[in-house]
Amino acid sequence: MSLTHAIMTSLLEKPCTGAELARRFDKSLGYFWQATHQQIYRELGKMELSGLIAAHGMPTARGQQRQFAVLAAGRSELASWCAQEGALRPIKDALLVRMRAAAVLGATGGDTVDILTEMRRHMLLHGEVLARYEAIEAHDFPAGSPRSAADELQLAVVRAGIAYENSWLAWCHQALAALEAG
Amino acid sequence: MSLTHAIMTSLLEKPCTGAELARRFDKSLGYFWQATHQQIYRELGKMELSGLIAAHGMPTARGQQRQFAVLAAGRSELASWCAQEGALRPIKDALLVRMRAAAVLGATGGDTVDILTEMRRHMLLHGEVLARYEAIEAHDFPAGSPRSAADELQLAVVRAGIAYENSWLAWCHQALAALEAG
DNA sequence: CACCCCATGTAAAGAGTTACATGATTTT
DNA sequence: AAAATCATGTAACTCTTTACATGGGGTG
Incomplete structure (x- = not known):
């Protein structure tokens, strides 16, 4: 655990x-x-x-x-x-379940669920979290300052968060564009 | 739930x-x-x-x-x-906890834990999952074929998985480079 | 003293995991 | 008919969340 x-x-x-x-x-x-x-x-x-x-x-x-x-x-x-091996963390995001549910509700009975608003909300929230992570990076690991091996590890952890949030942001942006066009 | x-x-x-x-x-x-x-x-x-x-x-x-x-x-x-709002899903990845633990074990007592091997393992696994998602995209949503609104939603879900795995892959690659250099 | 906040803790319900059990169907 | 497999289910345990409870210290 x-x-x-x-x-x-x-x-x-x-x-x-x-x-x-x-x-x-x-x-x-x-x-x-x-x-x-x-x-x-x-x-x-x-x-x-x-x-x-x-x-x-x-x-x-x-x-x-x-x-x-x-x-x-x-x-x-x-x-x-x-030193032990751990499994990959699965995605398990309720937004994706909601999107699949919205798809099948629309396809099988004409219920149209507005999922775009929720996606836009998530995009904003991901942007806020990203800003927090970037503030941590800028504050704790300023460019140009020397870093120990432990610092490099800690920085990599923060950058995992930054990559994660950036990925969601980019996906939201692209998916919203595709869905709004259709 | x-x-x-x-x-x-x-x-x-x-x-x-x-x-x-x-x-x-x-x-x-x-x-x-x-x-x-x-x-x-x-x-x-x-x-x-x-x-x-x-x-x-x-x-x-x-x-x-x-x-x-x-x-x-x-x-x-x-x-x-x-139609309900859901919270963002937190990261909660054990690999990141292991990295922080490795950092503090090294910094406070000289125990050096090999975390790079585990990171390389994760990189390979993420690559495998990415390949699965890309196969789903190619098989179920071939380029150029017409797509319904429901199809667009399902495709967006698959692409969320692709973005997620790509993000981890890129992070692993970059973090490993930084840590191996030091 | 009365009041409020903080640190610590209990209780219960929800959600997920692991191990095992039983009846039906298929295979040999 | 015995064995293997499949579909269904139970039991026990762990992890997480939510709500509530209690004791100590400070402030008005």
């Missing part, structure tokens, strides 16, 4: 509390892997039990902050997961 | 049994929305109870084929779902 490993990655960068993790998952980290605070607390609990991480400070008590850090066992578990 | 609507879309195109649905989800339809036969049978049961679809033939009995077709209620439910 990747959530465990995403959390350990973030804790390795800097130990923190569950709430701070949830905030990170809402910001940069969460652009590539999302999690709610409920998931995070549950995983933290499991990982503590398994001895992958440890809380610096007090035992469980509501309302009390608990700072987590990765243990050696967690670090080696992360390294071993890293 | 989209699985319900993906199933109805497929049943509208042509009524069929659960097993045939599972086969379709393994082929063309499944390239954009995946489901196992267990999920499909569970959804079919729920949808039959809700009156969205009906089985032409015998009641529940193991081993007996049951042909499903969409009812009017199902059709209008599908149309109304089609």
